[in-house]
Amino acid sequence: MKTGAKILVESLQREGVETIFGYPGGVVLPIYDELYDSPLRHILVRHEQAAAHAADGYARASGRVGVCLATSGPGACNLVTGIATAYMDSVPIVALTGQVPTNLLGNDAFQESDITGITMPITKHNYLVKDTADLGRVVKEAFYIAGTGRPGPVLIDIPKDVSTKVIKEPPVPEKVILRGYSPTYRGHKRQIEKALQLITAAERPVIYAGGGVILSNASVELVDFATQLGIPVTTTLMGIGCIPCDHPLNLGMLGMHGTEYANFAITESDLLFSIGVRFDDRVTGKTDTFAPHAKIIHIDIDPAEIGKNKRVDVPVVGDVKAVLQDMLLMLKKNGQKDAWLKKIRHWKQHHPLKCPQDGRLHPQFVIRQMSELLGGDAIIVSEVGQNQMWTAQHYCFKHPRTWITSGGLGTMGYGLPAAMGAHFARPDLPVFDVAGDGSIQMNIQEFGTISHNKIPVKIAILNNRFLGMVRQWQELFYDRRYSFTELPSVEFVKIANAYGIEGVKVESPDDVMPALRAALDCDGPFVMDFRIEREENVFPMVPAGAAINEMIGGHPK
Amino acid sequence: MKPHTLSILVENKSGVLSRVTGLFSRRGFNIESLAVGPCEEPGMSRITIVVIGDDEKIEQVMKQLNKLIDIIKVSDLTENERVERELALIKVTAEPGTSRAEIMQVASIFRAQIVDVGAKTLILQVIGDTEKIDALEKLLRQYGVKEFVRTGKVGILRGSKTVTSLK
């Protein structure tokens, strides 16, 4: 005989969960009582949003399902932004929420909110468990749904009486069988053949690789395929890390803040091999002028992404890794596209990303120094805004799952809690959160969590005393009317110190490397407050709605 | 832009209807007609939805519906030979001695049944496709339609083909 809470905790252990991020409250008391002497590690956050982001960061860094736990009502509602963030970037998390007892459901009881209703559009699936006997099965299904196919968040809402009720635990089915859910992994052979024909016939092919490559752990296959055929690769924000930045075929990121050479290559290509991407508007700019001369092949595990924003010539529904493996087996070697590669080398040479060097403290320089110090063997998390784009552009990522950022939702405040989660997934690697002064203040209370648990996250604040990305748009498109984007100076080191965290303020380029070293050498968390050029912009930039080869802030053609 | 009749086989679980309708409203679709009921498979229900949109949009909605875990199968009946029916109940003003006979004649032409005879009203029950019900309602308007209640449309394929066997 067991309580629902015990069944829940044991079910989590059966799924291989080691760490959960949570915050207690009334209706989850039975679950917390069970956690008290369970081998599961529970990290007490300072705001439930951070629990969801931490579970998300854990999942992105490890490829496993992350878990967070919150109480009903306000606790559950505080998870919402974190769940939506995970949903937009296809991150597998299981969010557990307490709920008022079943006999009070729908009564506007104390701390009741309809969290399954609220999260319906931002979860892959969700459950309201009304019978303790269902708990074991539901947990098993939730992990299965979250982690398979196109991954995503699953929420389980557990009324208090379901946790407290004592029952004889029914056997949990060995396999999950869901009549309405069976993702396609293997690509259709004829489609793959057609794709290969197009690729080998092309003269100016480009691979456009996204988060799907990372999610399906297909970086090795991708690089293998690209190298065998000599096809240049550009990645989306989410795809960064799937090919080493210093690989000769790497074009860096494309789209709004992509490299000029990536955007030129897309525009001139005659074949776009799209892998695990979704033709987001931040990538394509004006869709009709995106890859206007190219035939398009698209591999994705989610059929709904194919043809959603752009017509596709050869769709292949399947898991990126499985499809690329099949393609590699069927591949016939052919000559490299020398003229095309030469053109691309020329663009790369004449249109590099700019890193100003005038003795003042520029953010691009900070990121490049960080890159030099860490050499790709670290996990870099970012907040949202200019800080995120500078990191994506200037840090040299060498491995998949070392770049963790909120792409689809663009959630300010994501970075610090996600970095905490990433640490528990990869305690062997240093974890840096590149932050903006605005974003860090959205979840700055998590200084409490990292201090309390000695989580060695290094926080590099690119402090421009602006909501910089919004200010940049105001400068460029609103006549420099800086409406509510200026922030007063904050002494972040003092805040860190108040939480018992060390830190240093940096005002000159010479002090950048020593500060980064101090952070890396310090055992615990560390805060760097980089006082950067206040009105630095992220360039190049494709104005919203323009064609992606119409960039501003690049080099003359 | 034309009406599509979608037949959606779902798990008979609480919340499934709101998952389906929520998806339509989120993606900017108006549901023209909706019918839900049990079907030949135990534990499943069938939802029939009529929605107006261009083919690409409808395909996208179908793909999104297919992603819902509690949805087993989504089919578009529109391109197939099928029977579609709706049922309507119409309460018409019919004072004895005035238009009563005329209304009953109209009813019989439409093969509508008189299911209630009140002191001042008649209730007609009619089954048919959308056009037939629209036509009857329009004709009856001159006598005074006090209330008009209509089900959503249900549809089934002709011959031995079944919705579940559609690709």
Ligand SMILES: Cc1ncc(C[n+]2csc(CCOP(=O)(O)OP(=O)(O)O)c2C)c(N)n1
């Ligand atoms: C939660 C949230 N609110 C608002 C925004 C809109 N937004 C995008 S970037 C940005 C400015 C970010 O400022 P900061 O963190 O200082 O970064 P910077 O751009 O200066 O590097 C804002 C307000 C957002 N992305 N997320």
Ligand SMILES: [Mg+2]
């Ligand atoms: Mg800022």
